[in-house]
Amino acid sequence: MFSLFAHAQKPRPERPRIIVSSDIGGTDPDDNQSMIHLLMYNDMFDIEGLVSSPSFGSGSADEIRRMIGIYEKDYDGLKKHAAGLVLPDSLRRICKQGRRGLAPFKGYDEPTEGSEWIVRQARRQSDRPLWILVWGTLEDVAQALHDAPDIKDKIRIYYIGGPNKKWGVNSYAYIAENFPDVWMIENNATYRGLIADGKRDGEVDSRYYERVMSGAGHMGADFINYYKGRVKMGDTPSLLYMMDGNPDDPEKESCWGGSFRRTAYTSRRVFERATTLNDTVPVYSVIELRMKGPEQLDIDQDSVCFTATIDRQTWPGYYLGNGLYAVRYSPKAPAVLSYTVSSGIKEFDGQHGTFVVDRMWPGKRCKDDYAVGGNWFTDCGDKEYFEGPWQGAGLIRKQRHEILEDWTERWNWLKDR
Template identity: 65%
Template sequence: MKSLFILAACIVTTCLGVTARDVNNIKPRIIVSTDIGGTDPDDNQSMTHFLMYNSQFDIEGIISSASYGPGSKEEILRMIDIYEADYEKLKKHDKDLLTPQELRKLCKQGRHGLASYKGYDDKTEGSECIVECARRSSDRPLWILVWGTLEDVAQALHDAPDIKDNIRVYWIGGPNKKWGVNSYAYIAENFPDLWFIENNAAYRGFISDNNVHDKYNTGYYDAAIKGAGQLGKDFKNYYKGIVKMGDTPSLLYMMDGDPNNPFKECWGGSFENIYESPRTVFNHIPTVKDTVAVYSVMELMFKGPVLDASEKGKKYFTMRVDKQDWDGVYLGDGTYAVRYSPKAPAVLTFTTQSNIKELNGLSGTFVVSGAWPGKPTKLGYKLGDHWYSDKQAPELFDGPWQGVKTVSKWRNEVLDDWAERWEWLSE
């Protein structure tokens, strides 16, 4: 009976995350790009998980890409300091965990602030790290797991387009796409053949349901984390310990054992090809008769005075939509433009402010549909064979969120696995 149990356990665990990769004994090469310390502390929660499982990866860089908000490399280093306090206990059970000093050497500072309309600006320590690592000789691709915007990835591709075939990107999009729409547009337009997973909604399957009071949702902290070392103590500082690790599916996907197959079911979700990223250009003021797909790229073009060519790319107006402001720039020939990517289905109204009278006080409304990528668009970005995104099957939605159940179906198993590591710190 015992031998049968062991056999059954092996069959089950090879379908899950951690043990499947151990069979092949091949660690994926990864760089993590995070906006930790910015406006959403979920990155701190995901960083805690990452540090506790760092032996699962061949880590080549940890980049602070705080394109929106005050985050910096120092926040990553602060998290490593907390990890250091628990390192000896963790290492008793996982001898392959990196030392705190090894982790600190991997930390790099990426871009502060969002990229300009063209999608890139100046190289950073983070973008140079991507280029350097991508150019290393290896029979394994370099995976870049992006928890924020794509600014440093776009900069690296601009500076070193030869790295395109050496890298693969798993991006937590959605709201990050809204903030980093310019860098996304640059990549989609200029590198459509990039190997790219665009997770706009499925990641939500790893966010706790605040209305469910069990050990996997609002009760997880008390059931698994409370009293577990300094990492456990610190975890309480983020959402009062309620798990909202929207970036963690990128790590779980790499822990599965076969990240080169985005179609299979695994802890980090499963995906399908998309061959167009929708893009709509408005040369008129949109109304409720105008509909764009959720997560799509919108460009609003306005006419104004013709300025000197040296003014191209400079900010001349602000568009306010959904209580947030977006920079509009001069493109030349009297044309001014702003990009936007809606993060959720809605009916949205925008207004503009400018010192240029033709651009001041404009207002319009548009409808955001719930389907991604939705219907083909005349000016959409045509993508290659290795661009993947959330599955569209209706039964995989959770409310308005597409593909969520490809992640949420594994959530309890992942949290049970993590609870075992928290127990190491409670001994």
């Protein structure tokens, strides 16, 4: 079946080099959905790495290999229509294990197989930059930059932030502070325009699994295992961005993967006191709660020595040395949030506070902000592209039907055997 929308993709200068860093197999199964999408379209990329990072729970490079095994069963059916599809064994060879768990306060730790692979591929001689598509947190990207600062000008990052930024706030802060000139697309909310929404998408797209995927090969049979087949794929906009038009132009209009705006800063707020309802922070900002306490001569700097419970979740707090303690947090949505500190250190055990999270990102400039260079882009703040609280989501939502119809063609290849 020929897709009426196949022509909608705008031409690209050349096939992009990419590494995908994914927390697949962890807490959110939408990475499995996005991995299926990548495998079905892999002829459109030069894939140089598939990194599991950070690996939570059952997450590991083995989960990526499991997905490749499902792709392998459909490979012959897809190959008839797309000769450039990569052999399953070739994909297995570039699966790498990244960091297991999150980085400490300093934002990096020890090299991993994944971070070393990023460095290796970034240093390869090529006229094309290496794009790193980050579906989880920035742990292995931060580690690679720490270990090999020379790769900064050789890589470009498309980062699905929002909730991932909340979890990986320390690695994000390290990059923003130490590599402000790195080429970065920080997508905190625009990606939400691809997530299924029955109220906005209409009956056809909201029943996409039943209409299109059901009965379409082994990958179609597997897709039902993630969100019961409801198309979420919050990480897929990073792929769509590379597929549609010139990736060197983040401000391009009508791109399947979003349109972004250059920013000179990303928001950060530092509090050296308990916060109150009079304190407002931008959504997706880096918040540092700092406290004074005794000098600890018997523990290492960057050691966890207290916790902060924020929005019913517990976050590690660190000793920074010289009697200074801190915890970082990044709110993923507008809200009024409270926190409580728990510690064996009596000076701040039980400290609590409240703050307001505003919906505009990056918000008004503040002395604490990270100043970033001319190649840092983020969600469009135009009011017309908000979907509820989600900044920029309308830029993808208006193209969602077109995106899914293009994908329909590939699913139909698996029904034609």
